Amino acid sequence: MSSSSAQDRAAFATASRLLSCLVTESLLRALYVPLPDPRSVNIGACIVLSASASAKSPDERGSYLREDIFAIIPLRQVPVFKHDSADSRGSEIGLLDPLDMSPLVLAFDDRASAMPAYAKIVHQTARWCSTLLTRLSENGWSFDDHARLTHSADPNGLWGRYAESIGLETTLRAEIADELASSVKWQTYSYEHSPPAPSLNSSSVEWEQSIVEGHPTHPMHKTRHFLPPIPSFNPGTYDLYSPRIRLAAVPRENLKVTGDFEELTKPILDAAAANAQQELVVPENFVVVPVHELQVYHIVEKFPEADVYPGEFSVPAQAQQSIRSVVLPEILPTTHLKLGVGLKLTSAVRTISPASAYLGPRFSAQVVPALTMDPALLTVAKELASVVHAHPDGEIAKHCAAIVRESPQNGSEARGERLIVCTSLVESGHAGAEPGVPSVVRVFGLDTEEKRVAWLESFTRVFFLAFLPPMLHNGVAFEAHPQNTVARFALEPPHALLGFVVRDFGGLRVHPPTLLASTGVALEVAPGHSIVADTLDDVYKRMYHTMFYNHLQQLVRVLGLHYSGRGWEVVRAQLRRVLPAGHALERVWLGEDAKTFPGKCFMRMRMVGAYRHHLYAPFPNLLHYRGAGGSVADRPE
Incomplete structure (x- = not known):
């Protein structure tokens, strides 16, 4: 693969996620215009309206102009429509996913030097573009002779136009632009240096490190933003998956220590002294804190x-997918570390707050043992001890913190299990693997639809039996998104799903x-902690999203069971x-009135600087989805 090809693919990977958020979060309206053509892979077009056109009420919309696009x-596929779509020019899109899209974004450009997009792409797409413009003109859209369609898949170009159109503050606009550029840069490197294709013989940490693209809809899915004074490393100059753990001695009076932190981390001190071939001298009344080597810059400052x-x-x-959680199997056989690192991944800085x-450790010791759950199906990776600096400013204190957590991965092979982080199951594009085939299909031999349906039935049955009881009985929703969820599969064929670990x-x-x-x-938390829900509906909302x-x-999408609706039939059943x-x-989830459900808004949150306290907007409720060609409620079961 050439560098330019990888960069183009990376730009689209980020741009498609940005457009997905703008549309699904209702920041911009979008219409679907079908264009059935047996000679084209594209069956329709998503027309994303400008901010000004999106803000118009139905009575104000009238005729759309070129500048309204x-x-x-x-x-390539029909997106999910809003159940109350009422625009005569096309069905309004409620949920736009990157997998719906062809790798091409077009926009109108008045510049005399602008080249038509179809001059740069294959003739088949040129014919499709011409058909689309004719169809739009016939349906009340007004275009002038000077307007030209141009290629517009640069995420920063799209972001700049959107941010300017809504008058977003200049500094924030630039920060987000930098994060999008970082995402493209690191995604390009990931495409050019694809990780090996994992198998059931691969270790758990190899699965953790097999991520090619990351979050499926977050525009900052590959962002690696190093907070000064950490230098800004370019891809390939530092291996984030293979850090060294340094040590810092901090006065005990300046730390808040919970649990047997010193005893649990002593093997690290012993191993570091052995590597240095000299005694590790700890000053009296000091505590030695393990520190990610990049975080030394922040500790010193x-x-x-x-x-x-x-x-x-x-x-x-060896780092897990989150970068800040690391395993040291020879030193800590039953635990691993979660470390504060001044590194922004997606929208969150990967430090550890005092809260x-x-x-x-308190939730692990007091709440987890009391929860209603089947321990054979759900293992909670308990946090055994922690340390955090006592600085009165939590934004500073969070830079000196560490947590010791149970590591169910260690010893799993002896139990006849392979533990696989669920995010990795949907990834494709690995070195040596067939392009476009996700790991879940390749590894488990799901080469027919019936096999994929049967696998999904097993997965969802165990998934719900594992995670729903604590919420139904105790009002506790674990964040069961795929990065926090590790699946336990039997090493022996047919590799049955045994249960999950949540961390x-x-x-x-x-x-x-x-x-x-x-x-x-009684829940023991710091005042105002983000995990506290005022109502059970709030708990249900968080669980639905994750x-x-x-x-x-x-x-469901990578198993090829979304557009037919068959995968969602399995989920509902x-x-x-x-x-x-x-x-x-x-x-709340399945009722007739639940056509929409509050969805977490990544771009809305980023534009107001929120990441712990979530912002929501009404998304189409996927539990009502019956298949492509309609809204979430158009087809009977």
């Missing part, structure tokens, strides 16, 4: 009382009154098997 995207040991006092580690350091408590949603009433346990929109949607008859959740 923000972008045109050829579509922000905590002058800390004594960072020389580099020879260090140990190698999270406080919560984890990371930052995205929990807990309704304290329900927890207390069902378990007798379970259906984020996790199962991508799985398995869900109804688990839900108690008459439970409120049945009405």
Whole structure:
């Protein structure tokens, strides 16, 4: 693959996610115009309207002009429509997914030097573009003779036009542009240096490191933004998956320590001393904190009382997908570390807040043992101990923090299991593997639709039996998105799904009154913590996003079971098997009035600087989706 090809693909990977968010979050309206042509792979077009046109009420819309079009995207598949679409020019799109799109974005350009897009692409697409413009003109769109369609798949070009059109503040506009550019740069490198294709013989950490594209709809899916004073590394100059763990001694009085942190991390100190071939001297009344080597820059700058040991006092580690969670199997056979790192991935800086350091060990010790769940199906990776700096400013304190967490992966082979992070199942594009075939299909031999349906039935049955009981009985929603969820498969054929491991408590949603009433346990959290839900509906909302929109949607799509609606039939059937008859959740998720459901808005959140406290907008409820060609409620079961 040439560098330019990889860069073009990377630009579209980010641009398609940006357009997906703009449309699905209702920041811009979009219409679907069908163009059936047996000679073309594109069956229709997504016409994304400008901000000004999107803001018009139905009575104001009248005739659309060329300047009312923000972008045109050829579509290979029919997107999900809004159930109340009422525009005569096309069905209004409610959910636009990157997998719906062809790798081409078009826009109108008045510049005399602008080349028609079809002059740069194959004749078949040129014919499609001509057909589209004719169809739009016949349907009341007004174009002048000078307007030309040009290629417009640069995410920063799209972002710049949108941000300018809504008058977004200049500094924020530039920050987001930098993050989009970073996403393209690191995605290009990922395409050019594809990880090996994982198999059931691959270790759990090899599956963690097999990610080619990452989050399926977040525009910053590959962003790697290093917070100063960490240098800004270019792809290939530093291996984020193979860091070294450094050590820093901090006065005990300057730290908040929970649990047996020092005892649990002592093997790291011993191994570092052995590597240095000299004694590790710990000053009296100091605590040695393991530090990601990149974070040393922040430790030195922000905590002058800390004594960072020389580099020879260090140990190698392997990073999981999140980069900040690392395994040291020879040193810590039953645990691993979660470390604060001044690195922004997607929209979040990967540090550890004082509230999270406080919560984890307490939630693990007090709440987890009391929850209603089947331990054979769901294992919670408990956080055993933590340390965080006592600085009064939490934005500074979070840069000196670490958590010791149970590591169910260790010993899994002896139990006859392979633990696979669920995000990796939907990835494709690995070195040596057939292009476009996701790992779940390749590894489990799902070469027919019936095999894929049977596999999805098994997955969703265990998934719901594992994650729903704590929410139904205790008001606790684990953040069951695919990066936090690890599937346990039998090593022996037919590689049955045995259960799941869930990790990371930052995205929990807990309704304290329900927890207390069902378990007798009072939730112990810092005031105003983001995991506290005021109502059970709030808990249901968080679980819907992580379970259906984020996790199962991508799985259903890559299994080829979305557009037919068959995958969602499976999901509904398995869900109804688990839900108690008459439970409120049945009405909230499956009720006739639940045509839409609050969806997490990545771009809306980024534009207001939020990442812990979520923003939601009404998305089409995928639990009502019956297949392509209609809204979420157009087809009978």
